[in-house]
Amino acid sequence: TWQQLQIPPGYMLNQGIMGNPYTTCDIGGFTSQTNALLLTRWYQAGVFLPIMRVHSTESATPHFPFLWEPAAANAMRDALNLRYQLIPALNSLAYRAATEGKLIMRPLMASFFADTNTHDLTSQWLPGGSPLGAPPLH
DSSP, X not given: OHHHHHHHHHHHHHHHHTTOOXXXXXXXXXXXXXXXXXXXXXXXXXXXXXXXXXXXXXXXXXXXXXXXXXHHHHHHXXXXXXXXXXXXXXXXXXXXXXXXXXXSEEEHHHHOTTOGGGTTOOSOEEETTOSOBXXXXX
């Protein structure tokens, strides 16, 4: 559901602050029935997560791009291609997390604490510091 898509970023930001930077969620939801647009948004959000895992039960709507209509499959493929382009940067972030304790998903409040609007903001984050990760969650 759209509500399920909005929950994981906040959870993962909190996990990172608590010292667990290697966290993820199930792209598409684990037991959820989904539709093409919602699953595409899951893929787009997954691009900026520490670990991108497409995962579900057998009873859920399948989450693989090739099983969807061409427009949705192409949008999911574009998200995967962007993820592949980001792998060198994500590997560097993972290395810095392991060796220096740096965050992979940095909440905006960590960089802009004086701006109280960022304190509860979980729909945007800075992967390692930049660029801004702001996937469509609505």
